[in-house]
Amino acid sequence: MKGEGQGWEAVLRPGPPWGVLESQRCDMPNAFARPPDYDFLWPHLCAVPFFRALLRAVEARFYQDLPMEAPVLDLGCGDGDFAAQAFSRPLDAGVDPWHAPLCEAARRGAYRLVARADGAHLPFADASFRTVISNSVLEHIPALEPVMAECARVLEPGGYLLFCTPSEHFTDWLLGARVLGDGYRRFFNRVSRHYHCKSPQEWQALLANYGFAVERWWYYFSPRALRALELGHYLGAPNLLTRWLTGQWVCFPSRRNPYLRLLERLLRPIYEAPLPAVGAYVFVVARREGRSRPLAR
Numbered sequence: 001m002k003g004e005g006q007g008w009e010a011v012l013r014p015g016p017p018w019g020v021l022e023s024q025r026c027d028m029p030n031a032f033a034r035p036p037d038y039d040f041l042w043p044h045l046c047a048v049p050f051f052r053a054l055l056r057a058v059e060a061r062f063y064q065d066l067p068m069e070a071p072v073l074d075l076g077c078g079d080g081d082f083a084a085q086a087f088s089r090p091l092d093a094g095v096d097p098w099h100a101p102l103c104e105a106a107r108r109g110a111y112r113l114v115a116r117a118d119g120a121h122l123p124f125a126d127a128s129f130r131t132v133i134s135n136s137v138l139e140h141i142p143a144l145e146p147v148m149a150e151c152a153r154v155l156e157p158g159g160y161l162l163f164c165t166p167s168e169h170f171t172d173w174l175l176g177a178r179v180l181g182d183g184y185r186r187f188f189n190r191v192s193r194h195y196h197c198k199s200p201q202e203w204q205a206l207l208a209n210y211g212f213a214v215e216r217w218w219y220y221f222s223p224r225a226l227r228a229l230e231l232g233h234y235l236g237a238p239n240l241l242t243r244w245l246t247g248q249w250v251c252f253p254s255r256r257n258p259y260l261r262l263l264e265r266l267l268r269p270i271y272e273a274p275l276p277a278v279g280a281y282v283f284v285v286a287r288r289e290g291r292s293r294p295l296a297r
Helices: 002-012 041-045 050-063 081-086 099-106 143-152 176-179 182-191 200-208 223-235 237-246 256-272
Strands: 073-076 093-096 115-116 129-135 155-166 212-220 280-289
Touching: 041 256, 050 081, 050 129, 050 155, 050 212, 050 223, 050 256, 050 280, 073 143, 081 099, 093 099, 099 115, 129 143, 143 155, 143 200, 176 182, 176 223, 182 223, 200 212, 200 237, 200 280, 223 256
Parallel strands: 073 093, 073 129, 093 115, 129 155
Antiparallel strands: 155 280, 212 280
């Protein structure tokens, strides 16, 4: 794969009102933001199963007003679909431990460079990036400590780590848990491949061990949104067949598709709802402590 190979060789050659920990908003520029009125829901519905589309569309909106200065690393980039949808231009680098998704990310052109690596062994020099993002990835990594250490190493002092994960409330409102109790909660976390569902305070304590100060955090995904995600895990089974037969999750990604229009009508109120006081997911904005170099003009 040309794009993936070139990226690998190049590497090896040398918020919101709730949960705010710091009220001051950072005014650093975000050169990767979409236009202010950009709609993330419909493009995601045309690309991935609806439960994932809803979650990723909500998350994509958050990044538009966050400090993202190049160079930017996407830790756990997967197939690059999220970066291609969320940002107006390619990010500088994406890493993932799996070869096939990286090839897809290279084909999408979501990154200027891709590299096959895990988060505990990043193939970059110290202080290589000014921003690291990790979108719904850290919950899938059993040992977080070496990953946090690597994020701190490759970030410049003053650089930002932006990430989101399931919160400690992830299983609180599952429909299946009403009948099956904690056994269902454990099952749903297992099928979601979650090793961690930490609270904001737990993240703050962990990050502090590696020189990060949490500037702000917020919950998102209300009980209603979580139940849509839960049902989508079961109702999205036809998408697996479509993916196997065509290589795409959605077989007819068009406004002429009545099923997609119905999904949009049902999900848009959830997508546009205000942030909940408590949510199934948490978004964290952390800054590596230390003096940063002046912004490029």
